[in-house]
Amino acid sequence: MWRNGNRIHFQTFVLGTEKPVVTGAYIDLLEVKMGVPRANPCSGKTDLQSDAIFAAISEQVKQNQDQAKKVNAVFLYNITIDGKQLSEWTLDLKNGEVHKGKPKSGKADATLTVEDKDMVEIALGKLNPQLAFMRGKLKITGNIMLTQKLKSLMETSKAKL
Template identity: 80%
Template sequence: MWRDGNRIHFQTSLVESGVPVVTGAYIDLLDVKMEIPRANPCSGTEDVQSDAIFTAIAEQVKLNPDQAKKVNAVFLYNITVNGKPTSEWTLDLKNAEVHKGKPKSGKADATLTLDDNDMVEIALGKLNPQVAFMRGKLKISGNILLTQKLKTLMETNKAKL
């Protein structure tokens, strides 16, 4: 089975012989809406879609702590909805930890503030972080150069989303 736009093409074969029995078949999808699953829809922050992104990043950091430690920095994400702060996440890549809230010790090397929808767009690769920064959608304080190291981490997680 393979997808071409809103059309799914498929064929079926006999398991025993591999002989195709249905070929040239397809299904047209009328309306495709793909959403990121919510991290915890019962948490009271159900409007914050980016929580699922940080949850996925946390899982990848646990699986690949050495790769995360190569970044060797602490990032604080302030996520907003309609301009109001709604969620904070810390990526402590010195200790290979990702958790909701402020850094556990010390302060962040860089703080990134952006809207929930923009975070989702960046994570899915639909919005370039540099373009978001230039348009004022992404605000960064602290060591801005460290944020370049996040690119590889985000690209690794894009496939998981």
């Protein structure tokens, strides 16, 4: 791998034979500032690391409206720290939009509740969502099968982080 500005170029080879598998590949980096959650004593609100994740997802949805609308579902994320809900995000993939708060109309097809740090780990690919669900780190109510459709959206957003 090598970096050229905001672009990281990479190649992969088969171990032992050194045959190229992927060549000419690159990832463009966006500026994403992720800090440690900390309380703002003036507002009583907490800055969440997962806010950057949802910003990246929002950009992906804007750039890929057709792909997002194929999911055709509304997801509500409840983001917690130490079990206390601090934020809500809606992925309205019926209308191709992502926003902070509850769904603007109707109700969510699936509601996902996850700790802020675990959401970041899932988005970065460090925590498998199915494993997080089985370990109780990710709770899902509603149509759980729809969450499988989020995989492609999360993978393209991960590349943008």
